[in-house]
Structures are given as structure tokens and as C-alpha cells.
Amino acid sequence: MAKNEAPQKKQRWYHLIAQAYRFTKPHDSALVPLLILIPVIILGASAVAGLLFGSTVALVYALILGVLLAVLGDMFLLTRRFEKVAFERMEGQMGGSLYVAQSIRRGWQFEENPIAVDQRGTAIVFYGVGNGGIVLLAEGSGVRKHVDKVKARLAKVASGVKVTPIYVGTADGQVPVKQLPKAIRKVKSEAYGRGLTKGLNKDEQQAVRARLRAMGGAQLPMPKGVDPLRAGKDFKGSRGR
Incomplete structure (x- = not known):
């Protein structure tokens, strides 16, 4: 025993x-x-x-x-x-966008597991649900085709909910990792307008999360390496998150 x-x-x-x-x-x-x-x-x-x-x-x-x-x-x-x-x-680490997105203290909740991933490991898509609808964090080369497929799936299970893809990187049309929190916070006002009553309320967000979890997604362990992730979360928790 x-x-x-x-x-x-x-x-x-x-x-x-x-x-x-x-x-x-x-x-x-x-x-x-x-x-x-x-x-x-x-x-x-x-x-x-x-x-x-x-x-x-x-x-x-x-x-x-x-x-x-x-x-x-x-x-x-x-x-x-x-x-x-x-x-x-x-910056430049596959999966780095997820950590940065999860550092946002309120309004959004991002899932650990990706919703889509390239079999060669060159592209990955995470998702989060918040008052601005659904945000897709797209990383890697050739990731747009994966985003298009995910949006088609989401249109069936979360009809009427705004889906906003954010392409993470340093090339033209992409958002650098350090600017990602600002880009995510802007989604709500751009999708639903300004105001406390605009966008999805907590019950609606929970319903959308339940539908997406039931839909399932790609199961992929996060890559190991330089990992300030746990330290970041724990340290913010010490301030009464």
C-alpha cells in the first residue's frame, strides 16, 4: 500500500x-x-x-x-x-500568448488547452471567453487556416457570439506579446461598444464556456523551458487577485 x-x-x-x-x-x-x-x-x-x-x-x-x-x-x-x-x-515562445492572456485580472478567462494545433507543432490556437465574446490567440506559421476552421466550428456551437482572432507575433498585422493585454481589452469595446452593460454578462459567458468545453479541442502539453508562468500567477495571487 x-x-x-x-x-x-x-x-x-x-x-x-x-x-x-x-x-x-x-x-x-x-x-x-x-x-x-x-x-x-x-x-x-x-x-x-x-x-x-x-x-x-x-x-x-x-x-x-x-x-x-x-x-x-x-x-x-x-x-x-x-x-x-x-x-x-x-516573445517568440510557442504558447507564450496564453500566459500573457491569463495575466489579465478580470473580464476574460482563457483555457489551458488549445482549441487547434498543427500536427507539426508550427501553429497553435488558444481561446478565451469574456465580456467581449470569444478571442482566438493564433500563433505560428500557417495559422490562419486553423483559425478559419475554428471560426466555422464556433459559428455552429456559439451562434451570435462575436469571435475575434488575434494573430500573435512581430510581423505586420500581428500583435507582439507585450501588447497582447491591451489588444484583448480593446476587443469588448470594438465588438459591443463602450459601457458597463455592453457585451456578454457572466451567465452568458459561462454558457459559452460550457458549450466550447463540450465541443472539445486539441490536447497538447505545454512546452517546457523558461517558465515564469507559475511564478507570475502565484505572485499576483499574493496580492489578493
């Missing part, structure tokens, strides 16, 4: 921050100076504000507030610089 494996311990938040820092620092020479500069500016402004009130109590409270704001400022900076480096390293 096999012994029960001990449950994996959840990483503490400060371990996740350290992990993000170690990943980002070698690729971002401005990270350390900025992490120092932000607290200096915030604490300096807090001290000046406290002194203007002319009391020791006000100065103490101002410095305490300054410390909290400095910590938040550094965490926000580290998060943004971490994502920037991670996105840049995903």
Missing part, C-alpha cells in the same frame, strides 16, 4: 516576492534604483508633511503612513517590472 504523500506547503507571500525579485533583477537594470528611489521620495514627502503640522505626533503618523505607502509602491513597481520582463521572455 502506497504511503500518502504529504500535502505541499503553500508558499508564503514574502517568498513569492523574493522569487519575483530574483527573476526580474538580472533582466532589469533599473529595478534596484527604482525600488530605492520610491521609498526615499515617499518617506521624504511624508516627513515634510508631518513637519508642516508642527507636532511630534503628526510626524510619527506621517512616517508610519509613508512606510506603508512605500511598501505598496515598491510592490506595485515590482509587479509591473516582473510582468514586463516575463512578457518579453515569452
Whole structure:
């Protein structure tokens, strides 16, 4: 009889921050100076504000507030610089668009498994469902024919839902990985117009996801290699995603 494996311990938040820092620092020479500069500016402004009130109590409270704001400022900076480096390293890697798309914090949900893949591994299509309908992330050479086939399938199972393909890459007519979040966020306004009530609501999105999952798709394990994916997700989770 096999012994029960001990449950994996959840990483503490400060371990996740350290992990993000170690990943980002070698690729971002401005990270350390900025992490120092932000607290200096915030604490300096807090001290000046406290002194203007002319009391020791006000100065103490101002410095305490300054410390909290400095910590938040550094965490926000580290998060943004971490994502920037991670996105840049995903450029040109097959499947990199999925990680970037899954980093979008609200409005969209992208599936791990591709909906279409070339048998030679030169093209892949992922999909996501959100308030802007369905987005197809198309990577690789000759991927347009796969997109056309997927759109034909989706027209049958999700009739009336806007399908927007985004071709990921650096060539003309393609979207670089680092610009992918912006391109995905624009889909909703371009497909349904602006406004909180525009587009698919949560129940409609869930219904579309259920139909697409029932339709099935290509089962393909993600390629191994440089993988900031798990670190990226865990680090964002430490901020209460």
C-alpha cells in the first residue's frame, strides 16, 4: 500500500516576492534604483508633511503612513517590472500568448488547452471567453487556416457570439506579446461598444464556456523551458487577485 504523500506547503507571500525579485533583477537594470528611489521620495514627502503640522505626533503618523505607502509602491513597481520582463521572455515562445492572456485580472478567462494545433507543432490556437465574446490567440506559421476552421466550428456551437482572432507575433498585422493585454481589452469595446452593460454578462459567458468545453479541442502539453508562468500567477495571487 502506497504511503500518502504529504500535502505541499503553500508558499508564503514574502517568498513569492523574493522569487519575483530574483527573476526580474538580472533582466532589469533599473529595478534596484527604482525600488530605492520610491521609498526615499515617499518617506521624504511624508516627513515634510508631518513637519508642516508642527507636532511630534503628526510626524510619527506621517512616517508610519509613508512606510506603508512605500511598501505598496515598491510592490506595485515590482509587479509591473516582473510582468514586463516575463512578457518579453515569452516573445517568440510557442504558447507564450496564453500566459500573457491569463495575466489579465478580470473580464476574460482563457483555457489551458488549445482549441487547434498543427500536427507539426508550427501553429497553435488558444481561446478565451469574456465580456467581449470569444478571442482566438493564433500563433505560428500557417495559422490562419486553423483559425478559419475554428471560426466555422464556433459559428455552429456559439451562434451570435462575436469571435475575434488575434494573430500573435512581430510581423505586420500581428500583435507582439507585450501588447497582447491591451489588444484583448480593446476587443469588448470594438465588438459591443463602450459601457458597463455592453457585451456578454457572466451567465452568458459561462454558457459559452460550457458549450466550447463540450465541443472539445486539441490536447497538447505545454512546452517546457523558461517558465515564469507559475511564478507570475502565484505572485499576483499574493496580492489578493
